[in-house]
Amino acid sequence: MPALWRFALVLSRSRDTADDLVQATCVRALERAGQYEPGTRLDRWLFSILHSIWVNEVRSRKVRQGSGVIDAELALIFDGRQAIETNILAAQMLAAIGKLPEPQREAVLLVYAEGFSYQEAATFLGIPIGTIMSRLAAARGRLAELNDNSGDGDGRN
Amino acid sequence: MAGTEHQDDETLTAFLDGELSPRDHGAVLERLGGDPGLRQRLEALQFSRQGLDAAFGAMLSVAPRADLEAMLDRALAQAPQPRRSAPIRSRIWQTWQPRLLAAAALIVVACLAGGLGYSLGGANAPKAAEGWHEAVAEYWALTTKATLALAPSPATRTQQLALAGDALGIPLTASAISLDGQSFRGAQLYEFNGKPLVQIAYLDPDYGPIAYCVIRNGKPGATSPTSAEIGGFNVVHWSGDGFGRMVIGRAPAGRLAEIAARLAGEAGQGA
Numbered sequence: 001m002p003a004l005w006r007f008a009l010v011l012s013r014s015r016d017t018a019d020d021l022v023q024a025t026c027v028r029a030l031e032r033a034g035q036y037e038p039g040t041r042l043d044r045w046l047f048s049i050l051h052s053i054w055v056n057e058v059r060s061r062k063v064r065q066g067s068g069v070i071d072a073e074l075a076l077i078f079d080g081r082q083a084i085e086t087n088i089l090a091a092q093m094l095a096a097i098g099k100l101p102e103p104q105r106e107a108v109l110l111v112y113a114e115g116f117s118y119q120e121a122a123t124f125l126g127i128p129i130g131t132i133m134s135r136l137a138a139a140r141g142r143l144a145e146l147n148d149n150s151g152d153g154d155g156r157n
Numbered sequence: 158m159a160g161t162e163h164q165d166d167e168t169l170t171a172f173l174d175g176e177l178s179p180r181d182h183g184a185v186l187e188r189l190g191g192d193p194g195l196r197q198r199l200e201a202l203q204f205s206r207q208g209l210d211a212a213f214g215a216m217l218s219v220a221p222r223a224d225l226e227a228m229l230d231r232a233l234a235q236a237p238q239p240r241r242s243a244p245i246r247s248r249i250w251q252t253w254q255p256r257l258l259a260a261a262a263l264i265v266v267a268c269l270a271g272g273l274g275y276s277l278g279g280a281n282a283p284k285a286a287e288g289w290h291e292a293v294a295e296y297w298a299l300t301t302k303a304t305l306a307l308a309p310s311p312a313t314r315t316q317q318l319a320l321a322g323d324a325l326g327i328p329l330t331a332s333a334i335s336l337d338g339q340s341f342r343g344a345q346l347y348e349f350n351g352k353p354l355v356q357i358a359y360l361d362p363d364y365g366p367i368a369y370c371v372i373r374n375g376k377p378g379a380t381s382p383t384s385a386e387i388g389g390f391n392v393v394h395w396s397g398d399g400f401g402r403m404v405i406g407r408a409p410a411g412r413l414a415e416i417a418a419r420l421a422g423e424a425g426q427g428a
Contacts, residue, residue: 001229002220009216022225026232090211093204097212111174113213113289117351118176130167136174137166143204 003114004046010109013098021058025050047114048124051106067115092146104139107132161285169199175373179324186326206377261390288401289349292386293356293370297405300368305342305360317344324353325373325400333423334418339367367413370419375399382417384410393417400424 004025008018028049032093036045060092099104110116110124118136122129171177172185189196308319314331321344322329335341339359347354354372363368379397386392391410394403395417402419402424 001225002217002222003223004221006213006216009220019221019224019228023228023232026229030232043379051299089205089208090215093208093212097209108209109213112209115350118171118174119351120243133167133171133176137170137202140170140173140202140204141166143209146204146208 003043004050006046006113008050008054008107009108010097011051011102012058017058021050021054024053024057028053043130051124089146093143096143096146100139100142104135104142107135108139108143111136163198165195165198166202169195169202171316173199173202173375175375179320179346179353182326183323206375210377230265289352289354289370289372289401290385290387290392290394292349293354293368293403293405294390294392297368297390298388300358300366302360302365305358305366307342308340308360309343314341314344320344321346321355321357325355327370327400329355329357334369334420336419338362339416342366361406361408361412364406364408364412367404367416369416370403370405371424372401373399374401376401382414382421384414395421398425413418 001022005018005022008021008025009015012018012021027047029046029091032049040119100108101107106125107121110121111118116124118129122132125132168177168181168185172182177185182237185207189199193320240245257320318329318331318334324346329344331341334344334357336359340359342358344355344357347356349372352374354370357369357371359367359369374396376396376399380395382393382395384391384393387405390405391413392403392405393410393416394401394411396402402420404413404420406413408416
């Protein structure tokens with residue numbers, strides 16, 4: 001459930017919207033419990049429900065309302081700083097993730113935080129694997145820029 | 158600067174993420190050896206994995222867990238139900254199909270436990286690293302002495318190890334993986350979550366099949382050899398330098414620990 005919320009947060013960049021998305025996902029999942037195929041990964045099924053609610057119902061509404069697109073960008077930083085004041089690199093990383101375009105944000109979350117393979121991420125998002133690669137390559141370029149500032153040379157991937 | 162003008166960025170990204178086929182991975186390695194520009198570009202695409210893990214971990218740690226549970230309760234209470242006034246959970250019991258019920262129960266468990274696949278570790282624990290041990294234990298349960306009855310010829314062994322080493326991007330030689338008293342019974346290449354996974358099988362005269370497995374998972378950090386029991390097997394696992402390793406079998410834990418120490422020493426890890 002926290003991982004589901006994190007996915008919602010990364011997509012929406014807003015805590016309130018993340019709460020709403022998870023709430024809607026739970027309701028939808030219970031309504032559609034019969035469509036869940038036993039033996040498949042339940043977490044990914046819930047992720048896909050949340051993603052579809054975001055794409056089809058919530059995102060467009062947010063854009064129409066023009067609700068804090070700029071402010072929302074800062075939500076991630078704020079959220080992260082609460083927990084990791086001392087970890088400057090992580091805070092910078094949060095800010096950098098927040099500034100990525102949505103397609104890159106979701107690819108980074110799925111592959112680097114949730115451990116999806118490229119193929120799994122491509123299938124999940126319904127896009128070609130090449131698109132996943134180009135999104136991750138672009139995201140890597142942005143995230144790697146932090147290295148120059150942080151002086152962190154360890155744990156690179 | 159990040160830029161889409163770099164033709165090799167996607168290939169290098171897939172290389173860093175362990176997503177290339179063994180052949181392509183080898184090809185990139187070869188190119189990197191003779192192309193300083195490409196090495197520079199590779200460097201430009203490497204971000205701090207620790208920083209990213211910490212950032213994502215921070216998001217998990219600020220998740221409103223209590224609110225999320227309350228949300229789930231509300232969702233359960235609002236679940237579409239026909240008339241009747243029995244308590245909600247018993248109404249679900251009476252009216253939903255068994256399959257649907259099982260799924261709903263799973264959702265509840267997953268939501269409360271923090272999600273299937275996430276409940277195994279803490280907020281910052283690597284996810285995939287947890288899963289592959291279990292996956293190996295699952296298929297290793299199908300292996301018997303009869304499976305490993307035939308020993309590959311030296312030539313086959315060399316070929317298998319070369320193929321496996323290519324996939325992992327590290328040299329695997331017969332001497333590095335040979336074990337006293339254990340007869341080599343083949344090296345197989347698998348894939349777990351898109352990551353190359355090599356399994357080297359041995360037949361112990363007393364305890365039957367034993368496997369040494371190596372996965373290139375790109376995870377930062379290192380852990381020293383740790384004993385565990387997974388799926389009814391004794392297991393010793395360790396990691397470092399972007400590789401996860403494990404030894405699994407029905408041999409006593411002490412015997413496996415000796416084997417792990419020898420292999421970890423060869424791999425330059427945790428010995």
